[in-house]
Amino acid sequence: MTEKVILAGLGGQGMMLLGRLIAQAVMLEGKNVTFFPSYGTEVRGGTAYYHLIVSQEEIFSPVIEEADTLIMMNLPSYLKFKGFLKPNSSLFLNSSMIDKIDAPENIDIFRIPATEIANDLGNVVASNMVMLGAYNAVKKLISIPTFLSCLQKVLQGKKAPFFKVNKLAVERGIDFINLSKG
Amino acid sequence: MSINKNQKFLLTGNEASAEAAIQAGCRFYYGYPITPQNEIMTHMALRMPEVGGTFIQVESELAAIYMVYGSAAAGGRTMTSSSSPGISLKQEGISYLAGSELPCVIINMQRGGPGLGDISPAQSDYFQAVKGGGHGDYHTIVLAPSSVQEAADLVFDAFDLADCYRNPVMILGDAQLGQMMEPVVFCKKQKTDLSAKTWALTGARGRKRNIIKSFYPVKGELEVFNIKLQKKYHEIEAEEVRYEEIDTRNADIVIVAYGTSARICREVLKDAKKQSLKIGMIRPITLWPFPSHCIARVAERVQSILTVEMSAGQMVEDVRLAVNGKCPVHFYGRTGGGIPSPKEILHKINELIQVKEKVTCVTS
Numbered sequence: 020m021t022e023k024v025i026l027a028g029l030g031g032q033g034m035m036l037l038g039r040l041i042a043q044a045v046m047l048e049g050k051n052v053t054f055f056p057s058y059g060t061e062v063r064g065g066t067a068y069y070h071l072i073v074s075q076e077e078i079f080s081p082v083i084e085e086a087d088t089l090i091m092m093n094l095p096s097y098l099k100f101k102g103f104l105k106p107n108s109s110l111f112l113n114s115s116m117i118d119k120i121d122a123p124e125n126i127d128i129f130r131i132p133a134t135e136i137a138n139d140l141g142n143v144v145a146s147n148m149v150m151l152g153a154y155n156a157v158k159k160l161i162s163i164p165t166f167l168s169c170l171q172k173v174l175q176g177k178k179a180p181f182f183k184v185n186k187l188a189v190e191r192g193i194d195f196i197n198l199s200k201g
Numbered sequence: 202m203s204i205n206k207n208q209k210f211l212l213t214g215n216e217a218s219a220e221a222a223i224q225a226g227c228r229f230y231y232g233y234p235i236t237p238q239n240e241i242m243t244h245m246a247l248r249m250p251e252v253g254g255t256f257i258q259v260e261s262e263l264a265a266i267y268m269v270y271g272s273a274a275a276g277g278r279t280m281t282s283s284s285s286p287g288i289s290l291k292q293e294g295i296s297y298l299a300g301s302e303l304p305c306v307i308i309n310m311q312r313g314g315p316g317l318g319d320i321s322p323a324q325s326d327y328f329q330a331v332k333g334g335g336h337g338d339y340h341t342i343v344l345a346p347s348s349v350q351e352a353a354d355l356v357f358d359a360f361d362l363a364d365c366y367r368n369p370v371m372i373l374g375d376a377q378l379g380q381m382m383e384p385v386v387f388c389k390k391q392k393t394d395l396s397a398k399t400w401a402l403t404g405a406r407g408r409k410r411n412i413i414k415s416f417y418p419v420k421g422e423l424e425v426f427n428i429k430l431q432k433k434y435h436e437i438e439a440e441e442v443r444y445e446e447i448d449t450r451n452a453d454i455v456i457v458a459y460g461t462s463a464r465i466c467r468e469v470l471k472d473a474k475k476q477s478l479k480i481g482m483i484r485p486i487t488l489w490p491f492p493s494h495c496i497a498r499v500a501e502r503v504q505s506i507l508t509v510e511m512s513a514g515q516m517v518e519d520v521r522l523a524v525n526g527k528c529p530v531h532f533y534g535r536t537g538g539g540i541p542s543p544k545e546i547l548h549k550i551n552e553l554i555q556v557k558e559k560v561t562c563v564t565s
Contacts, residue, residue, distance in 0.1 A: 046384045
């Protein structure tokens, strides 16, 4: 089993944190993982992107050439990374910020209004957690309790009150996929 | 940060290198910021006060390397780090450290050059690292990690090697290794059987004074000193060569690559197997001393050797010297921050095989 994920969004949409938390959770579950962030000139408002590889086997190159999954938070991100899709890749789009795309064939597309869902919960910043819930409901990469415990470790002190809304956002993401299936 | 043995951490290569230095007993760190290695400084700034060490963000790279000189002369485990342009600035100091036989560790997380270049990964400081960089007949021991775990492990070894031979040790990483996060365990320990630093400047009360210098103005003395240095370098060449050899036994083509390039080439080996190609690899872990003997031995029986680097071709010169004409040596490289993809390298291998087949057809 190898899963190659590219996460991308506006700087500030929480893709760095999300990728790191997934990486931490799979590490605790005993899998191999590499997480290669973009660095340097990315700023709030620019496109920030991350290569995450999870595998039972040893991982060699941490740079992704063909992705199993794209998690795209806004349109510029999707346009930048659509070339990394291959047949049967999964594409998770934040449909609140990406409305129309020329969808390639043979791709499983999941449109999640993550920004709207997070906004309804009262914290727009939690849109990354909505996407995680939706992604994991489809791909079953991590155990949610492990992921939440990693999240709780990050949200300590002054940030502790934000755990609740983030947890809720993960659950809403899961529900969104499960309800759209049914 | 509290460290339990066998506890796994998800860290960047930069953070892992810095933490390993702390674990290895480094208590003096001097640095000047430069991307892509700033996480080393950040981690040192955080951790040094916790362990009673010294962290100074200095005014320039020159100040950093000469503060290293001072702390090393006083017997402390000392480190500095930078990236390519910053390491260029430190070269005079590195020559002085080698000339004064002072142990220290210098990390270079290479970025694209020449000049200010960019902040992308590169391996174009190989010549600078292994052929001197500064002036005079000297060598630094050069270690090249290819994973975050190895980056941590080699920092422990770097401090031990530095103390053992009284010589500067350079860790030659790159931006990708520095920025990438992987699980890492800090399981190594500082060597305990190293001899005491009786040469250090610790105050001469009750003993003969020690002198640390690299200046030998009396005619003849400098040559005597250089002969002594060369003897030490020969000893290091005999004792400290390290490399990883993968699938070379039945290989038709053997790749030679280090660091990030080697990691990418491991992917190539996996893909080549699927195409029933017999490809092996030699990964130098010490770039100086260079694993020439291993490469020479493999060159006797393979069709050709392919050197892969993120440079215009630097290590390939040492590979050619080692091969000494016994088989063709080819090169594939990307420059200026370009990272070779496994596909590109495999394409190059297939080209080499086709050329060989064509030649065979013409001759038969």
